[in-house]
Amino acid sequence: MGRILKAYETRFRSMLKQAGARRPEHGAEWLVARARRLSAANSLPLYATLTQVYQRLQRQVLSPKRVSATPWLRANGLQFWCDSGLGGLCRWLRAAGYDALWDPCIEDAELVRRARSGERILLTTDSLLMERRLVRDRVVPALWLPPTLKITEQMRLVIDEFHLTLRESRCMACGGQLRRVPRESVRERIPPKTWRWLDEYFICARCDQLFWRGTHWQRIRNEMQGLFPQAAAGGFES
Ligand SMILES: [Zn+2]
Numbered sequence: 387m388g389r390i391l392k393a394y395e396t397r398f399r400s401m402l403k404q405a406g407a408r409r410p411e412h413g414a415e416w417l418v419a420r421a422r423r424l425s426a427a428n429s430l431p432l433y434a435t436l437t438q439v440y441q442r443l444q445r446q447v448l449s450p451k452r453v454s455a456t457p458w459l460r461a462n463g464l465q466f467w468c469d470s471g472l473g474g475l476c477r478w479l480r481a482a483g484y485d486a487l488w489d490p491c492i493e494d495a496e497l498v499r500r501a502r503s504g505e506r507i508l509l510t511t512d513s514l515l516m517e518r519r520l521v522r523d524r525v526v527p528a529l530w531l532p533p534t535l536k537i538t539e540q541m542r543l544v545i546d547e548f549h550l551t552l553r554e555s556r557c558m559a560c561g562g563q564l565r566r567v568p569r570e571s572v573r574e575r576i577p578p579k580t581w582r583w584l585d586e587y588f589i590c591a592r593c594d595q596l597f598w599r600g601t602h603w604q605r606i607r608n609e610m611q612g613l614f615p616q617a618a619a620g621g622f623e624s
Contacts, residue, residue: 390533393513394418394436397530398443400517405447417443433534440532441543464548467501469510474537476561479544481606482614483553485561494518502526509544541613552614555597562592572596 398414407413417439424435466486468476476488487506489497494515501508502520508528515521521528529547531540544550557564567589569576575596576587588597 390433391418391436393533394421394440396513397440397516400513400522401443401447404522433532437532437535437539440530441546444529444547464550465504465506466544467497467504467506467508469497469508469512469515471511471533472509472531472540475509475531475540475544477558478537478541478610480556480558480561482541482550482610483555484550485556487561498526501528507548538609538613545613550614552610555603557590557593557595557597559595560590560593562590564588564590564597 395414395418398417399410402410402413418436421432421435421439424430424438425432428435464484466476466479466484468479468486468488470488470490470492473488473490476486479486487500487504492500494512495518497510498508498515498518498520500506502525508515508521508526509531510516510528511531511533513530516528516530520526529544531543535543555564556562565588567587569581569585569587572587572589573581576598580598580600584598584600586599589595590597
């Protein structure tokens with residue numbers, strides 16, 4: 387917990403500084419102490435209450451500024467770059483219909499550079515990455531995700547922060563757009579059992595992978611619907 391606690395503290399301090407607090411160090415310590423109190427009072431794990439405190443701070447202090455400071459954020463349809471530890475989240479974002487990129491080997495500096503040139507929002511669990519100048523100055527909009535979160539919790543935070551709605555799924559492998567294709571045209575690529583049961587097939591415009599809506603898709607869709615309360619959109623599998 388020591389390293390994780392430090393990561394939260396770093397984020398708190400930096401957020402308070404951005405918000406113009408006069409004594410960010412003191413404020414960060416106070417927020418950690420508050421999380422400890424909440425944890426003891428409600429018998430919750432410390433990381434859960436730290437996340438609560440973080441989310442509240444994020445909502446109250448930083449979110450409105452971030453959106454207004456970055457005009458392209460809404461204009462380009464919300465695209466994401468996930469850091470090397472967020473491969474799972476990246477796939478979920480694609481399944482929810484968002485163009486998200488991920489590279490397991492990418493260096494921090496390169497990640498920030500690509501997010502900037504591609505006009506994408508950076509998602510990271512690394513509190514030090516948030517201290518880089520371009521991120522700190524909000525040239526590159528970024529959201530820090532506490533390292534203790536499960537994928538569904540990460541998703542919930544991103545949905546909340548950027549007011550995402552559930553869209554038609556994109557390719558889970560690369561984030562490309564899917565287009566419907568006639569069943570006959572892809573017959574040789576469909577397992578016989580699937581062919582007998584399903585009529586709708588889709589191909590990724592970017593990587594050519596074939597998708598259909600099977601049982602795996604149904605599972606993901608059910609989970610998505612829990613995350614997006616008013617959800618009613620499509621998803622796929624291959
Ligand atoms: Zn693809």
